Amino acid sequence: MKLLIDTRPLRSSPHFRRVWVGNVLSMVGGQLTVVAVLYQTWELTADPVAVGAIGLAQAVPLVLMGQVGGVLADAVDRRRLVVATSLGQVVVTALLAAQAFAGLGSLAVLLGLVALQSAGAALGTPARRTFAARLLPADQIGAGLALINLGFHVSLLVGPAIAGFVVAGWGTGACYAVNALTFFASLYGVLRLPPLPPDGTAARPGLRAVVAGWRFIVSRPVLAGAFLTDLIATVLAMPISLFPVVNAEQFGGDPQTLGLFLSAIAVGGITAGLASGMATRSRRPGRVMLVAAGMWGLALAAFGWAPSVWLALACLAVAGAADTISVISRGALVQLVTPDDYRGRVSAVEDVVGMAGPHLGNFRAGLVAGATSAGVAAVSGGVLCVLGVAAVAVVTPALRRPVRPGKPHSSPVGP
Known part of the structure; x- marks a missing residue:
């Protein structure tokens, strides 16, 4: 039995369990947005260079804002930081849905919103990464990270398949709307957490x-x-x-x-x-x-x-x-x-x-x-x-x- 994935974190920590379930649902929703952005960009341009620009729009904010997010995670209550950045991502994803339903047809607007969403993720991810170490005893941290990684791979398999059906039936706007809803599942788990200020001396941003x-x-x-x-x-x-x-x-x-x-x-x-x-x-x-x-x-x-x-x-x-x-x-x-x-x-x-x-x-x-x-x-x-x-x-x-x-x-x- 020691060969199988260690599920003790889900049994021993209700906080971790709620956060994990919310993350999995949010990651599945995130894959819907990944597919929708790719599909919408190709529909707008039929240009592989434009599709490649999606990666640039994501990478630059991640590198720049990730460092800011790391400092903030060591300076403020990490729970509040994740809540704030998640709410920001909900707003941006709702705007993605709005531009798709409105048929705006602007690549610049699409890539700008993708960059904003990436920046929000970069600000909140360092704080979110610390949750396992704060919610679990030391001998369960690896198991908690394994469960998080498993949820990510499941989302990679399930999310794109769901996205294909949603795009075919209701369009890219529906994918964005579903993703916005999945953020609330993630928010529920985080909102139930107690305050999580950094231990020791807080960093000065x-x-x-x-x-x-x-x-x-x-x-x-x-x-x-x-x-x-x-x-x-x-x-x-x-x-x-x-x-x-x-x-x-x-x-x-x-x-x-x-x-x-x-x-x-x-x-x-x-x-x-x-x-x-x-x-x-x-x-x-x-x-x-x-x-x-x-x-x-x-x-x-x-x-x-x-x-x-x-x-x-x-x-x-x-x-x-x-x-x-x-x-x-x-x-x-x-x-x-x-x-x-x-x-x-x-x-x-x-x-x-x-x-x-x-x-x-x-x-x-x-x-x-x-x-x-x-x-x-x-x-x-x-x-x-x-x-x-x-x-x-x-x-x-x-x-x-x-x-x-x-x-x-x-x-x-x-x-």
């Missing part, structure tokens, strides 16, 4: 607080090593941009096969999440993270070499499973070794690393594939990932050591 957060990370080899491992795995081995080329070069370009590539990663992630019990109970989350990141690289190298569709899909499923275990273990490690008065700023950096790495990795993969082939890009990236992770493991022995639960964080909030 400003550039000095941002710099202090980065200095703290650099001074802690475990944190720096964890973030470097994530960058190595994503920058060197991110495969998404290679999928269309691999599909065309090796498997005939069937669009159904392309869709299966994406689904295989999600299926692997869900499977690993359901069987994450051993990983989340480990007292050496850093070691688990390093092994999983290495497996991610090996699986993607094998994907680039795979001679058959089914073997390629199996490799991607293994990669998705390894990625899930790596994300869960890194998240638990970061929360356990970070004092509560720095958790917001450290979580903000974690968000930036988690967002920037995949974008850079897809860019690298495209450059290498253009100069050689998609297979070479995948294999070389996977091998370099394994070598990079091994180097981090050698030069950062603290990552391989046990973590003492409970030392750096406050007592969990009771029901």
Whole structure:
């Protein structure tokens, strides 16, 4: 039974349970908006450059406002911050619905609203990331993060499928409206929380607080090593941009096969999440993270070499499973070794690393594939990932050591 996902957080903490259920519903609604924005942009422009601009409209506010959100999370009541930013996202999503129902047809308005929604998420996410460490005892933090990650992968499978039906039946405006409603489910769980001010000395908002957060990370080899491992795995081995080329070069370009590539990663992630019990109970989350990141690289190298569709899909499923275990273990490690008065700023950096790495990795993969082939890009990236992770493991022995639960964080909030 220890192999299965640890559900103790849902049983032991009503606060965490309500927040988790609300988050899952909100994430499913968020996937409806992702699909609706893609569909509406393509309908307005039929231009792949315009579709690519969606990523830019999301990325810039995330990077800039994420740092602000991290400082605010260490300066004010985190519950109030998440409530305020969630209400802002409700308003922006309602405006997305309004412009779609009105048939405004303006790409600038659409991208502007997407940027505002991204900014709201960036302001609130660092504070939201601290909830598991404040609501759960130390030995359940990893399990709580595994449940959150599982909910995310489920939303990736369920949300786009629902969005397809909603867009076909009622249009993109209905997708935005449903997402606005799901925010209220998330708000309910947060509103039931007690006040959650940061422990210790509250940060004073400003550039000095941002710099202090980065200095703290650099001074802690475990944190720096964890973030470097994530960058190595994503920058060197991110495969998404290679999928269309691999599909065309090796498997005939069937669009159904392309869709299966994406689904295989999600299926692997869900499977690993359901069987994450051993990983989340480990007292050496850093070691688990390093092994999983290495497996991610090996699986993607094998994907680039795979001679058959089914073997390629199996490799991607293994990669998705390894990625899930790596994300869960890194998240638990970061929360356990970070004092509560720095958790917001450290979580903000974690968000930036988690967002920037995949974008850079897809860019690298495209450059290498253009100069050689998609297979070479995948294999070389996977091998370099394994070598990079091994180097981090050698030069950062603290990552391989046990973590003492409970030392750096406050007592969990009771029901």
